[in-house]
Amino acid sequence: MSIIEFKGVSKAFDSVKVLDGLDFKVEKGEILAIVGPSGTGKSVTLKHIVGLLDPDRGEVTVEGKPRIGYLFQSGALLAWLTVYENVALPLKETTRLKEDEIDRLVRDALKEVGLEDAAEKYPGEISGGMQKRAGLARAIVRKADIVLYDEPTSGLDPVTTITIHRLIKKLNRDHGITSIVVTHDIQGALHLADRIMLLKDGKAVETAKVDEFVHSANPAVQEFLTAMKGEIK
Amino acid sequence: MKFVRDIGAAGKIGLGTFLLFPTVFRSRDSRAEFSHQLYKTGISTLPVVTVVSLFTGMIMALQVGLELRRFNQEIYLGAAVMISLIREMAPFSCGLCLASCVGSAIAAELGTMKVNDEIDALRIMSISPLKFLAVPRVLALCVMAPLLAFYCCVIGTVGGGVVGATQLGVDFGQYMSSAINIAERKDLFVGLVKALVFGWTIGVVAVAEGLGTKLGATGVGRSTQRSVIVNFLLILMFGYMITRLCYQ
Numbered sequence: 001m002s003i004i005e006f007k008g009v010s011k012a013f014d015s016v017k018v019l020d021g022l023d024f025k026v027e028k029g030e031i032l033a034i035v036g037p038s039g040t041g042k043s044v045t046l047k048h049i050v051g052l053l054d055p056d057r058g059e060v061t062v063e064g065k066p067r068i069g070y071l072f073q074s075g076a077l078l079a080w081l082t083v084y085e086n087v088a089l090p091l092k093e094t095t096r097l098k099e100d101e102i103d104r105l106v107r108d109a110l111k112e113v114g115l116e117d118a119a120e121k122y123p124g125e126i127s128g129g130m131q132k133r134a135g136l137a138r139a140i141v142r143k144a145d146i147v148l149y150d151e152p153t154s155g156l157d158p159v160t161t162i163t164i165h166r167l168i169k170k171l172n173r174d175h176g177i178t179s180i181v182v183t184h185d186i187q188g189a190l191h192l193a194d195r196i197m198l199l200k201d202g203k204a205v206e207t208a209k210v211d212e213f214v215h216s217a218n219p220a221v222q223e224f225l226t227a228m229k230g231e232i233k
Numbered sequence: 234m235k236f237v238r239d240i241g242a243a244g245k246i247g248l249g250t251f252l253l254f255p256t257v258f259r260s261r262d263s264r265a266e267f268s269h270q271l272y273k274t275g276i277s278t279l280p281v282v283t284v285v286s287l288f289t290g291m292i293m294a295l296q297v298g299l300e301l302r303r304f305n306q307e308i309y310l311g312a313a314v315m316i317s318l319i320r321e322m323a324p325f326s327c328g329l330c331l332a333s334c335v336g337s338a339i340a341a342e343l344g345t346m347k348v349n350d351e352i353d354a355l356r357i358m359s360i361s362p363l364k365f366l367a368v369p370r371v372l373a374l375c376v377m378a379p380l381l382a383f384y385c386c387v388i389g390t391v392g393g394g395v396v397g398a399t400q401l402g403v404d405f406g407q408y409m410s411s412a413i414n415i416a417e418r419k420d421l422f423v424g425l426v427k428a429l430v431f432g433w434t435i436g437v438v439a440v441a442e443g444l445g446t447k448l449g450a451t452g453v454g455r456s457t458q459r460s461v462i463v464n465f466l467l468i469l470m471f472g473y474m475i476t477r478l479c480y481q
Contacts, residue, residue, distance in 0.1 A: 048359050052353055070348040070353075072350050072354055076354035093360045093365065
């Protein structure tokens with residue numbers, strides 16, 4: 001059952017076409033990795049799902065009213081709030097929960113991402129990887145049904161990258177969170193995702209399960225995989 | 234066309250913050266944030282405002298006093314300084330201080346948040362950036378601007394009195410009595426209204442520029458600069474319009 005569907009979505013910024021008739025579906029409970037070269041509209045796709053952008057043409061459908069969390073590339077934590085306060089922010093501002101209930105949910109989310117000890121630290125006092133984990137705790141604290149990850153491992157060392165990948169998988173497995181991961185890291189995508197979608201020139205040129213994607217005869221996929229292998233070497 | 238769009242965006246923010254003002258008092262966190270903004274707006278700009286208003290009063294006393302001395306009318310020095318300060322110079326110099334110290338900081342802060350995706354993050358969490366970020370800042374400016382303008386007026390008058398006493402031979406007591414006797418309620422009211430309008434304008438322009446930031450660090454610099462320039466121009470224009478309206 002698909003929870004998100006794009007039908008012929010096009011988007012341009014000042015005459016530069018970023019999405020050009022994009023069609024794809026996301027199944028409930030799956031991890032979909034969106035890969036592709038820079039500037040092909042991967043982040044723009046995510047922003048359409050949460051309503052930060054509206055399509056010029058086409059339609060984006062999100063089934064039901066799911067709670068959506070979003071992990072930004074930078075973590076997007078508020079610098080003047082501690083990690084705890086950042087994670088508590090959506091609960092304090094958008095719910096009428098009592099203080100002790102908020103505290104319990106925040107502690108649970110921090111525990112989930114392994115940041116219990118950094119609760120009282122400010123974003124400037126923790127590493128990039130910890131900032132992303134804090135951003136992830138904030139994304140899931142309202143019991144998100146869908147989490148969108150925008151380059152969750154960019155700029156991180158390999159060990160932290162693996163930690164983040166494990167977290168994404170764990171959240172998907174333990175809580176059935178539907179996940180869409182935008183990434184440049186093809187190795188990570190192969191390891192992490194149920195399906196991979198390759199975006200090129202604003203279109204989905206291939207969407208397939210990991211094994212099928214790797215062995216795809218689509219020249220665009222092979223070209224991308226070859227380019228990525230070169231980069232990894 | 235861009236100018237019209239900018240005015241439209243500032244208008245929306247101005248109206249939105251006005252409608253959302255009561256939300257500042259609804260929760261403990263909002264009140265704490267508002268208090269913090271009051272401190273940042275009022276207390277932290279106090280040294281600059283003090284120096285600017287002191288020298289404004291001193292310069293005015295010297296210029297006006299030298300002219301009055303030619304006609305042996307130094308006894309009116311206090312009145313002249315007070316009228317200029319209370320009606321124009323106090324809200325004006327206070328407005329310029331707030332635009333350059335506080336408005337620029339707000340534009341830079343919100344601009345940085347915009348390019349770091351923090352504003353989008355708030356929207357995704359269903360938190361209105363207007364309510365969460367703009368309202369406490371604009372309201373703090375509306376509260377502190379009239380208070381600072383009054384403070385400016387007091388310090389400027391005292392500065393003028395010191396110059397009058399030490400360099401123009403005007404008795405300080407006589408100077409103060411002349412200054413206090415000339416000031417009418419209407420003058421005080423108009424001066425405070427001007428300061429309130431300036432505070433509101435500075436806040437709304439700074440928030441609009443900050444939230445409208447594009448193009449990374451360069452964009453933050455541009456928004457900060459534009460916020461100061463636009464505020465300076467609007468302070469001059471609104472100052473003239475209020476004077477024209479109240480003293481025809």
